[in-house]
Amino acid sequence: MSDDVAAKAHLLKDILSPPALVAIAKWYGKVDDVSSAQMAAINSKSMTLTCKIVGRSQKDVVITMKPKLASYKDAHDRLFEMKALAQEGLGQVKPPKIRSFRLQPTGIPDGIFIFTLFPYLMFSPPHGGSSLFVPAQLAQSYVDVKYIGMAFAAGVGWHALNTLYTWTLCWKHSIPFGASVAYTGMTMFTGFHTWVDLKKRIREARIEAAKKSQ
Known part of the structure; x- marks a missing residue:
């Protein structure tokens, strides 16, 4: 080849x-x-x-x-x-600065899944109530609520780790406070999708700056 x-x-x-x-x-x-x-x-x-x-x-x-x-x-x-x-x-230039927040929508379904579905399954009553609880009650009949809770905690923990990483990126690249809050908050909801897009923006800014300084 x-x-x-x-x-x-x-x-x-x-x-x-x-x-x-x-x-x-x-x-x-x-x-x-x-x-x-x-x-x-x-x-x-x-x-x-x-x-x-x-x-x-x-x-x-x-x-x-x-x-x-x-x-x-x-x-x-x-x-x-x-x-x-x-x-x-080598300390010759500083890392590129990102001044604004950019929404990356691809992770929104993940956030909805974790922060909507799991609480619904966990806190729906095991018997009776509205017909809206029937799917949750069916799921509870197959999976113990404590295991659903453990899966929810694991998902939240994973998103929290991703959020910490996003914050380090924001700090390193001097992203303004408001945009940093938006990036970290969105990462807590969507997970890695947000920081992946942020790193893409940083790379694009780095390449553009390098071209201009030739």
């Missing part, structure tokens, strides 16, 4: 500036005292940088791509992301 990235390597070799390649060599290649670097080769699995070391001769540094690059477009965006992450790690 052909390697789309290797086939278009000539288009990728010059998209990053020499200082960006130096930062990548230092951060990902763990090579100190790099005075200059250029991309010698790239394919879906790795990138080779030819680096000039201060007071020494040139050295080839191979950086493994994890995960593998899927296409030319993926390689293009990943290189800019690597530039940004390397420069952040």
